Amino acid sequence: MIKEIQLRVNLIEERKENILSYKAAKQLSIDKSEITAIKVLRKSIDARKKDIIFNYKIAVYINEQIPEKSDYVFEYKDVSKAKEIHIIGFGPAGMYAALRCIELGYKPIVLERGKKVKERRRDLRAINQEHFVNEDSNYCFGEGGAGTYSDGKLYTRSLKRGDVRRIFENLVFHGATDQILVDAHPHIGTNKLPKIIENIRETILKFGGEIHFESRVTNFIIKKNKIQAIEINDQQEMTANSVILATGHSARDIYELLDKKEIALKAKSFAMGVRVEHPQEIIDQIQYSCTGARDELLPAAAYSLVQQVNNRGVYSFCMCPGGFIVPAATANGEIVVNGMSPSRRNNKFANSGIVVELDIDKDFKKYEHLGALKGLQFQKDLEKIAFYAGGRSQTAPAQRLVDFVDGKLSTDLNDCSYQPGLKSAPLHSLLPKIIGSRLRKGFTVFGQKMHGYYTNEANIVGVESRTSSPVNIPRKENLEHTEIIGLYPCGEGGGYAGGIVSAAMDGERCAEAAIANL
Ligand code: FAD
Numbered sequence: 216m217i218k219e220i221q222l223r224v225n226l227i228e229e230r231k232e233n234i235l236s237y238k239a240a241k242q243l244s245i246d247k248s249e250i251t252a253i254k255v256l257r258k259s260i261d262a263r264k265k266d267i268i269f270n271y272k273i274a275v276y277i278n279e280q281i282p283e284k285s286d287y288v289f290e291y292k293d294v295s296k297a298k299e300i301h302i303i304g305f306g307p308a309g310m311y312a313a314l315r316c317i318e319l320g321y322k323p324i325v326l327e328r329g330k331k332v333k334e335r336r337r338d339l340r341a342i343n344q345e346h347f348v349n350e351d352s353n354y355c356f357g358e359g360g361a362g363t364y365s366d367g368k369l370y371t372r373s374l375k376r377g378d379v380r381r382i383f384e385n386l387v388f389h390g391a392t393d394q395i396l397v398d399a400h401p402h403i404g405t406n407k408l409p410k411i412i413e414n415i416r417e418t419i420l421k422f423g424g425e426i427h428f429e430s431r432v433t434n435f436i437i438k439k440n441k442i443q444a445i446e447i448n449d450q451q452e453m454t455a456n457s458v459i460l461a462t463g464h465s466a467r468d469i470y471e472l473l474d475k476k477e478i479a480l481k482a483k484s485f486a487m488g489v490r491v492e493h494p495q496e497i498i499d500q501i502q503y504s505c506t507g508a509r510d511e512l513l514p515a516a517a518y519s520l521v522q523q524v525n526n527r528g529v530y531s532f533c534m535c536p537g538g539f540i541v542p543a544a545t546a547n548g549e550i551v552v553n554g555m556s557p558s559r560r561n562n563k564f565a566n567s568g569i570v571v572e573l574d575i576d577k578d579f580k581k582y583e584h585l586g587a588l589k590g591l592q593f594q595k596d597l598e599k600i601a602f603y604a605g606g607r608s609q610t611a612p613a614q615r616l617v618d619f620v621d622g623k624l625s626t627d628l629n630d631c632s633y634q635p636g637l638k639s640a641p642l643h644s645l646l647p648k649i650i651g652s653r654l655r656k657g658f659t660v661f662g663q664k665m666h667g668y669y670t671n672e673a674n675i676v677g678v679e680s681r682t683s684s685p686v687n688i689p690r691k692e693n694l695e696h697t698e699i700i701g702l703y704p705c706g707e708g709g710g711y712a713g714g715i716v717s718a719a720m721d722g723e724r725c726a727e728a729a730i731a732n733l
Contacts, residue, residue: 220273220275223269235253257398265504294316299321299457300457300459301457303325305325306463307360312459315723328356329351330351344634356545359409359412366533368533369382370400371716383395390411390414405558431448436452478699479696481689484573487650487680489552489675490569492676494564495536496508498668501668517536525652533568537562538556539555539556540552549598562632563632573590588686597678597680611636614628622641646677706725
């Protein structure tokens, strides 16, 4: 017999061996010897009260063994001679599209502008140390996409868009810890992601798929509204009649190419702001109501904040406990910041994007003449302002948090995890009012919600500009582009995902749609 129950375990109990079977036996009024196994289905931490509680959902196996096989089986077939589907971009959307093609018996041919994960590392070092951005290989472009050197948080609000569990099981199949199947806030970590991505590459190649690195798609050859071929690196042409476009939200050249070819695009609302960084200890003390260091059983504390300010949401985005702020620019002449963390989340800083919701119909009047690309241009301009304010390198403009709210240039800055370095800059006057004034109000309210958060021991770093796509590539119900037959806009770049998991789910859906329409 299997019984599913919920258990509450406090910090002292959590230290005890076999605490779960002891409590389960008590709750089910059975003898401990009848319990053959316990499987943790879900684990979360409730730190709202001073007494911190671990909430468990467990399956108790009573006189019964845990089955060895998972409910999810990934059966890949040899597709080397099968019909082809072309996939542009090898981020989460492209990877999962390719895997799904193989499962369904079709051959994925992937074109990726960047390099393999290991080679990509050299280019990341160049950004951090030499302030040089390789426009095809950086924190956003390359094997695994923006998801590789990311935080690897696997939360998603897109539960209705697909089978989240299937995405997690596939990550586990390719080497992720099965802890992600259990944690309420699963996280992989930037140090573990590259190996998983290499394993996914191996599966695709082993079963007959193709992956072409350093192959940037530079044109689409379209006749009678039907895709015929794609051009690679401005030279080679490859015949293709079913193309999944999974190039992510930073592939500005793709939006510009589509716009130039007068292929339908739409401007889309998005959010922009800054990244704030606190010492992790401050966040731990607020969230766990402790003084000094957090208990060793507790992970680096996270937070999630949201506040309406003048009819716009101001909210925390991609919060990285124990993490680093990273330079996520995709071209020289711009500053973009984002965050990541290692699996153990053991760095001494906590960072998070704090962004303001922008309304595409109201906020970009000056850019109206640019049509679908108006939000993109606004984004570009702000990244350029940050570049100049930072001193024309990857050094980022920054300010102490309270100084930002008080409208005062910081005479010095706190230590920071951002490797290329910081330069004190008046972000309060550099950010457009629509963003800056809301952020200033938002931060003071956040300080009231989390006592100790509003402190000059925190820096804000500009700019957090790539939260989601400023452009939508429209598609029909069958997921094909509204005008171009055989083109499937996919993932975050199409405007259909926001994060690793939702991009992966959209990749699978696009593969299924492309195959169904062949
Ligand atoms: P992408 O991952 O952007 O992949 C697009 C791929 O297309 C890239 O590899 C790119 O090189 C390639 N490409 C672009 N143009 C071309 C072209 N013309 N020809 C060929 N190839 C091309 N999300 C989370 O859910 N959790 C997190 O913790 C998290 N942390 C992040 C941290 C950082 C530093 C960054 C940058 C992002 C983070 N994200 C996180 C966001 C997440 O990575 C993205 O939402 C996700 O990767 C989007 O997947 P995608 O496949 O749609 O696009």
